[in-house]
Amino acid sequence: MSMESAIPAIIMRGLKDKTYSKRKAAAQDLERLVKGIRTEDAQVQSIIHHLERDLCLSVDPNARKGGLIALSAVAIGLSKGVKAYLNAIIAPIITCFSDKDAEVRYYACESLFNVSKIARKEVIDRWFSEIFDSLCKLSADSEQSVQNAAGMLNNLIKDLVASDPSGAPNFDMDKFFALLVERIRVVSPQLRIFIMDWIQLLHGIPSLDLLYYLPAFLPGLLSYIADTRVDVNMKARAILNSLLEGVVASQALPEVTPSGAGTPVAGASPGPAASASGGEGTAPESESEAAATAGDTPPVVGILAIAAASAASAASAASGSGSGSGTGSGETADTASPLAADVGVSVQRPFDVARIVPSLLWACCSQDPAMQANGLLWISGILSSGKFKRALVPLADRLVHGALLCVSHNLNNIKNAALDVDAALLALFLESTSGAGSAGRAAIAGGGGGGGAPSAAAFPLDRLIHELSQLLTHGAEATRLAALEWLLIMSQHEEGAFAAQLGRNSGLFSALLHCLLDPSPRATRTAIDVLATLGSHMGPKWFRRCCECFLQMLQGDKKMMQERCSLIVRQLAMTLTPESVFSTLADILTEASLPPGTGSASASGAGDATPAAGDDTAAAPVTESPAAVAATVAPAATAAGAASPKSGRAQPRHFALYGTCPPLDLAFVESLVQALHLILMTSSECARMRAVLRATDDRAPESAESASLFAQLFRCWSHNAAASIGLCLLAGRxxxxxxxxxxxxxDMDVTVSFLxxxxxxxxxxxxxxxxxxxxxxxxxxxxxxxxxxxxxxxxxxxxxxxxxxxxxxxxxxxxxxxxxxxxLPAPSAVPGAAPxxxxxxxxxxDHQHIEQFIACQQSHSAVRSLAMTMLNTHSRNRNLFAFVQSHPETEKVRRSTVATYLLSQKRSPIDISQVRDLL
Structure with missing residues (x-):
């Protein structure tokens, strides 16, 4: 029978008729015809082809409607034999789902409904992804009748998927979830509910292994929590809670090495803290970059990348190798996908928790509180599991960063959840470091994830320190405090490794020093504890360098010196010993304030100026003259307090871990000596030091300790006459x-400040x-x-x-x-009397002390005299600092010292009369 005579003409006319009843009657006639020739393969194929070409692809809407009814009639007529012709029948129906005529779309739903009831499982196995894509579009159709028809078809398809007797649908899961990830970004509430219904259905099939694809669609599902529709919001929360329970329960699966832990998934766009844990030396994103990426676009994870990575992970676990071999670039999706099992075989793959971390951190950095709370809830739940918390060790730097950003949230539920995550991560760090042997500690110091089982994974100390150093300049106090607490505990439990990282990360050194001037006293105390702990391990030279940088910061901010100097010095004295703190500060002030020409100021720290090997940021030994160095001190100090436009806090100055202290201004030294003198005389932390200076326990001559301490302090105290006199009175001199x-x-000027x-x-x-x-x-x-x-x-x-x-x-x-x-009798006449x-x-x-005092006071007097001369000669010059720098009659160091002295009395623009009164 030819193609033209395969379908009788009367049936063809009926199928093209504009009335539904005639089209239905013609379809029934065609059904009876097909039943009679169901064994004739060529005739059946000819009929199906004829229906597709002449009816379904016709420009006449009525013909397309008739063709759709006829295709379902053919399927009914073929009954169980429809399998052989299923592709030819369904293809034109799928095409008609996109028809511009709403009635055609409606009939397409009805036709596929009838075909699916006949073919059942075969429809799912062959066409599930295409049907799902079409239903996703039709569920939000502009015509209500089409939506209703699509809803009925959707329910039937879900029943077929859920009631599969084999327990494991055999459709292409990789293809389906790639489509799901593409569709999950929709904004229509109807489509979102449609997608969540399917996720909920698939999650209820134990053999389907939905968690394997969780990293792909989790970001989109998390974004649904921010939906303003209550039904969408509540349904998303319920599904996320159910998925979290499944993740926690999946710990009973065989434990394997997480593939690519600490590295981003191929094809994934990094979230707020993603791709921060590459090889050593890879710097994570800064806080500003994290904020820029924490927008409305979630991280995307490629389905094929997940399949390839997990296949490599499973192969690595099976062979016992600690290092996973990834899928080659030329490998096809079918080869990479582990879904090549026969129908009915349940394939359970290990859940790689590391691949959902970027999505959770993206949620934590979101602007929506509900997303933040759920992201923290997931991280906390995963950490509570016995297996997955070990797998998260290589990702600790990202997790800590995300948690600490949320501890300063203004909502208590988010703040408390972030604190819980922070506490769990801290406990994980302590467990990892205490349980590791010498080899484990060496791995921690190197920051590598290591191979083997997750229990042997090392903490990424270098990346974590980098993240924490970035958070030390965060605008929120709670975040800075939490970062400092982390650094304190890390310095106490891994002193050697932490010190090694500090040598490679000069940004941490500058950030810790900047915290000394933090507005929060608690942050200042914690930063001091960190520096003191490191000082006990790294030696006196390192502590001296800290004190040098601390003095430079105080010189650049007079207000901070008045408000924080006492707190910092007292805390240092309590953490270390007052003798070591005051001796170090006194030596630095003495050497860095000597007049030019002595060479001590520039050579005093020469032994500390050797940079560490491989440290590109370490300062080289100072080769300029002291005058050249001093000329740059005042401008740098003036700009040191510039505020950050983002956080409103002062930008931290950079201090090299290895360097020298530039010359200090005499006016600053004089005021600082007076501040140190008051601390020495009044603070309880210095009680023992005062007793050493007095040494009144017996009538023997003063001890060598007392004499050495007094001599060391007096050299520095000579910059302030009143402090020198007070020190002599305290020591009994x-x-x-x-x-x-x-x-x-x-011989000296009695100034107002002296009085x-x-x-x-x-x-x-x-x-x-x-x-x-x-x-x-x-x-x-x-x-x-x-x-x-x-x-x-x-x-x-x-x-x-x-x-x-x-x-x-x-x-x-x-x-x-x-x-x-x-x-009173003479003391010798009283038996046993104490003096x-x-x-x-x-x-x-002590004539040497007197000479030192005279030299220091003469230097101060010369500075004041020169400043007064310039004021009297150039009283109209408002920009005094620029004038002093260009004055041709004074050496460069003296000019800079005078200018800074004047500017320290009153900020520019200078009121000449007020400066004269101060002098």
């Missing part, structure tokens, strides 16, 4: 104090710190030097409250001493 007072009154410092000293004399000295006033035989010193101070003071305080003290002491002198004080045995002049 009253004759030397009297000599200093005479020098101040005769203010003397006023503070008088009030300190009335404090408990100077109780031994006040008692020494009663020792008539040995108090002459002390009386001279105190009376000299009295003569320096103008009539003020401090003058009256000291005058009353001296008057009462003189009266008591005079009345008691005649009544009152031990000061007299060391009350002598």
């Amino acid at each position: 009253f004759l030397q104090a009297y000599e200093l007072i005479k020098l101040c009154s005769c 203010v410092d003397i006023d503070q000293l008088i009030h300190l004399i009335e404090s408990p710190v100077f109780t031994p000295m006040r008692l020494h006033l009663l020792d008539i035989a040995n108090n002459q030097s002390l009386l001279l010193a105190l009376n000299g101070l009295l003569m320096l003071l103008p009539q003020s409250s401090a003058y009256n305080i000291l005058k009353n003290r001296l008057s009462s002491a003189s009266a008591i001493s005079a009345s008691a002198a005649a009544k 009152v004080v031990a000061f007299p045995l060391r009350d002598h002049l």
